[in-house]
Structures are given as C-alpha cells and as structure tokens.
Amino acid sequence: GAVVSQHPSRVICKSGTSVKIECRSLDFQATTMFWYRQFPKQSLMLMATSNEGSKATYEQGVEKDKFLINHASLTLSTLTVTSAHPEDSSFYICSASAGSGYTFGSGTRLTVV
C-alpha cells in the first residue's frame, strides 16, 4: 500500500533556530501533499496544501513566512519552521493521496526549548 515517510520523528531545538521536516511518498507520486499540526489533546488542524512546482496554499491564520513549504519534486515536500519558539512545539503531520484515500506520515514531534 501507499506509504508516506516523514522525518525526523522527533526533534528538539533551541528557540530562534529553524527546523526542517521532510515528507516523502515512497511508492507513488504526489502532486499535492498536506501539512497538519496537532496540539496535545486536540485534533489535526490543516496548515497548508503543498503543490509540486508551485506555491503552497496556506490556511487562514497560518504564517507563510514562518512555515516555509517547498514541494520541489513529486515525492518530496518539506516544511521548515523558521525562528521557532516554544509555542511552535507541536506534532506536525503530512499526508498525501495515492488515489484512493489518504495516507499520513508518522508525524514529527517538535519541541522548542
């Protein structure tokens, strides 16, 4: 079945630094990938839609200059959290569709200290 690989699974960084999260579709091509954020005990919240070869579409309230998305190939999308602050600590998840249903990556637990 379709597999989405997300890396790293866990990262701790200092406040003010940037962190890059990768999302790869392993056995299918994904022109569109989605990035979600999940705070503790809350649901997944869609942050942005990543489009291969073009600019990402951000949801209302999501700062595009802070959450940089690059979708340079049909199998890779990256999310960079720039100048991270403790309030950015969260669980970040990507997903992609292989045609039938959506597959989620295993998520990245970001802790900003």
Next chain:
Amino acid sequence: SQQGEEDPQALSIQEGENATMNCSYKTSINNLQWYRQNSGRGLVHLILIRSNEREKHSGRLRVTLDTSKKSSSLLITASRAADTASYFCAPDNTNAGKSTFGDGTTLTVKP
C-alpha cells in the same frame, strides 16, 4: 490506528434537504472524528465525538456514536451548495500515525 469506512460512497441531494452519512469501524475507540475535504484541498476537521458521548452538535452538524454497533453517523441539516465535498470519518485518529482514510462519502448539494 484503524480506517473508518464511510457509507454511502456518493450522495446527491437538493439544497435545504438533510444529508446523512455513516461510518463503521472495527475495534474499540477512544474517539471518532469527522473531516471534510473540498475538491483539491486538505482535510478540514469538523467534529470530534468521544467514546462516552452518544451525540454531539456543532451548528448544522449532528454526530451520533454507537459504540455497541461500532458506527457513527454525520447529519448535515438544511444543506447548502457549499456543503458539497467529501466527508471522512477517522476512528481514534488523534495520533494519525500511518492511518489511512477510506474513500469517504462524496456529497453533492444541488442549488
């Protein structure tokens, strides 16, 4: 994580009518969530219902949960053309992981 199965696969109604879609799952859950996806967009969270709840309302949405039957339903009342979308359920999806959504229910609301 497990996959929810939505039913029907497709539903077409007139504006103003109610739309009901169902979700079934296989193992016990802590909660169940419903999502909507407009064409070409990501999933948008609609509502979460916990295993100790039987019914929950949010605006025009009403969700029920029957843990004995391992099923849930989503009712959209007084539907609007803007409700046209695909709807997915996600049993116990709080950690996402490698869960995979089903094909969802494609709802078409005709003006």
